Amino acid sequence: MLSIADLHVHYGGIHALKGVSLEVPANKIITLIGTNGAGKSTTLRAVCGLVRPSAGAINFQGQDITRASTTGIVQMGITMVPEGRRVFPDLTVLENLYMGAHTRNDPGVKRDMDWVFSLFPRLKERKAQLAGTLSGGEQQMLAVGRALMANPTLLMMDEPSLGLAPMLVQEIFNIIKQIHSEGKTVLLIEQNARAALQLADYGYVLETGRIVLSGTGKELLARDEVRKAYLGEE
Amino acid sequence: MDLALFFQHLANGISLGSLYALIAIGYTMVYGILRLINFAHGDLLMMSAYIVFYGMLVFALPWWLSVVLAVLLTAALGMGIERAAYRPLRDSPRISVLISAIGVSFFLQNLGIVVFGGRAKAVYRPAWLAATIDIGGVSITTLALLIPGVTLILLLMLSHLVYRTKTGMAMRAVSRDYDTARLMGIDVDRIISFTFVTGSALAAVGGIMWALRYPQIHPMIGVMPGLKCFVAAVFGGIGNIPGAVLGGFLLGIGEIMLVAFIPNLAGYRDAFAFVILILTLLFRPTGLLGEKMAEKV
Numbered sequence: 001m002l003s004i005a006d007l008h009v010h011y012g013g014i015h016a017l018k019g020v021s022l023e024v025p026a027n028k029i030i031t032l033i034g035t036n037g038a039g040k041s042t043t044l045r046a047v048c049g050l051v052r053p054s055a056g057a058i059n060f061q062g063q064d065i066t067r068a069s070t071t072g073i074v075q076m077g078i079t080m081v082p083e084g085r086r087v088f089p090d091l092t093v094l095e096n097l098y099m100g101a102h103t104r105n106d107p108g109v110k111r112d113m114d115w116v117f118s119l120f121p122r123l124k125e126r127k128a129q130l131a132g133t134l135s136g137g138e139q140q141m142l143a144v145g146r147a148l149m150a151n152p153t154l155l156m157m158d159e160p161s162l163g164l165a166p167m168l169v170q171e172i173f174n175i176i177k178q179i180h181s182e183g184k185t186v187l188l189i190e191q192n193a194r195a196a197l198q199l200a201d202y203g204y205v206l207e208t209g210r211i212v213l214s215g216t217g218k219e220l221l222a223r224d225e226v227r228k229a230y231l232g233e234e
Numbered sequence: 235m236d237l238a239l240f241f242q243h244l245a246n247g248i249s250l251g252s253l254y255a256l257i258a259i260g261y262t263m264v265y266g267i268l269r270l271i272n273f274a275h276g277d278l279l280m281m282s283a284y285i286v287f288y289g290m291l292v293f294a295l296p297w298w299l300s301v302v303l304a305v306l307l308t309a310a311l312g313m314g315i316e317r318a319a320y321r322p323l324r325d326s327p328r329i330s331v332l333i334s335a336i337g338v339s340f341f342l343q344n345l346g347i348v349v350f351g352g353r354a355k356a357v358y359r360p361a362w363l364a365a366t367i368d369i370g371g372v373s374i375t376t377l378a379l380l381i382p383g384v385t386l387i388l389l390l391m392l393s394h395l396v397y398r399t400k401t402g403m404a405m406r407a408v409s410r411d412y413d414t415a416r417l418m419g420i421d422v423d424r425i426i427s428f429t430f431v432t433g434s435a436l437a438a439v440g441g442i443m444w445a446l447r448y449p450q451i452h453p454m455i456g457v458m459p460g461l462k463c464f465v466a467a468v469f470g471g472i473g474n475i476p477g478a479v480l481g482g483f484l485l486g487i488g489e490i491m492l493v494a495f496i497p498n499l500a501g502y503r504d505a506f507a508f509v510i511l512i513l514t515l516l517f518r519p520t521g522l523l524g525e526k527m528a529e530k531v
């Protein structure tokens with residue numbers, strides 16, 4: 001469904017991605033793990049058209065989207081839950097959700113709103129509240145709900161569990177499972193490598209701009225390199 | 235000082251204040267979305283006043299058509315300025331954009347001198363606007379009633395646009411965070427253009443009413459109101475629309491009251507705004523309604 005081939009991204013003089021290739025097949029959960037600064041966020045930002053690759057190609061459902069506008073990419077069915085939530089603090093919860101559906105004008109908006117509220121009943125209770133007044137966990141849920149309002153086929157999430165209490169982390173992973181079971185394809189970035197690999201069908205390990213390992217979640221969990229570097233085992 | 239006289243001055247202050255408010259909104263909207271003080275904003279009201287003047291006197295168009303044309307052309311000019319002078323500098327240091335804005339302002343003033351001539355022109359003011367109405371011992375000109383009336387209608391329309399429409403929601407999102415707004419599928423450039431169109435159209439109406447209130451136009455008439463409305467926007471909390479309205483009204487009323495009650499200071503009338511600016515920057519840099527300076531991410 002999504003296919004990234006030999007992607008390079010530069011930030012001025014910094015060569016952040018040095019030939020990343022990866023595949024996200026339809027209806028799978030794919031995870032991308034790696035230490036801070038490895039280039040995980042940059043990969044997702046390139047897919048969304050927020051940064052321009054200096055070389056390489058990104059294909060989505062058979063179409064080249066390497067140079068497409070972010071608006072076009074969103075309309076084609078890719079959305080992202082950005083790192084650090086980035087909800088609009090002075091918009092209400094409801095307005096944030098409608099922002100997610102900005103490009104849409106179909107009767108499905110109402111249905112998706114109901115679905116988001118059933119996934120996150122807390123958001124329904126707080127729909128008239130300004131998003132800036134929500135707790136960190138609630139803001140993360142809002143960021144996920146907002147992305148779902150675009151009715152994406154591919155949902156990309158950039159460290160959704162970052163900074164959340166362990167109980168909420170578990171809840172977020174359950175939600176990802178639910179979203180996936182509703183037919184969405186998921187590309188997940190996680191610091192929490194163990195949980196991500198347990199959940200994912202397939203995983204990639206990114207180190208300083210390069211994919212150094214890949215395999216099914218099970219395979220990667222069994223690899224010594226992964227256990228040492230990402231699972232904190234000796 | 236009797237009460238009737240006080241209300242007389244108050245009415246006058248409200249009328250001036252509504253002009254300040256209309257013009258201050260443009261500063262605050264552009265600042266909200268680009269973090270730029272658009273120094274060319276004041277000159278838009280000069281352009282608008284001239285368009286009406288030429289429309290009526292040279293092309294003999296009916297007044298309403300001249301007004302419509304002035305609003306449309308000024309809005310287009312505001313949008314064009316953003317395209318030509320600000321957008322290419324979007325990723326440059328903010329000071330470059332600011333200098334570009336000052337450049338555009340000088341350009342418009344000098345263009346005005348070349349095209350319209352430097353000498354002041356008298357504005358034709360229909361007699362009914364100068365007619366006075368007596369309300370409980372307070373006599374008010376039709377114009378002094380018309381200005382706040384028009385302002386009120388425009389403010390209601392603006393508030394509907396910003397707080398009740400999809401485009402308004404997108405404007406608020408873009409003013410917070412470009413990248414996340416893009417992730418929603420918002421065309422950020424289009425929203426920025428639209429913000430300039432809105433602010434410029436309000437300035438155009440403000441310029442026309444300004445020319446009716448002070449019926450003489452010359453290429454520099456935008457300068458002082460421009461600066462004062464910038465102060466009004468900072469005073470109210472730059473980036474905050476209700477703040478700009480509040481700042482505009484308080485500045486207008488304050489200025490009129492100062493002149494009325496301390497006639498000795500009448501000569502310092504224009505300085506009043508700048509004293510307010512300095513006091514604001516010293517004691518409440520975020521302005522009356524401004525939140526703590528939101529970090530632009």
Ligand SMILES: Nc1ncnc2c1ncn2[C@@H]1O[C@H](COP(=O)(O)OP(=O)(O)O)[C@@H](O)[C@H]1O
Nearest residue numbers: 011014016034035036037038039040041042043
């Ligand atoms: N806006 C930016 N400007 C310059 N360098 C950046 C920018 N964003 C990221 N980088 C650099 O690119 C590299 C990859 O960053 P990022 O994709 O955010 O990593 P990750 O998400 O894996 O932590 C890092 O070295 C980071 O410092």
Ligand SMILES: [Mg+2]
Nearest residue numbers: 040041042083
């Ligand atoms: Mg990151």
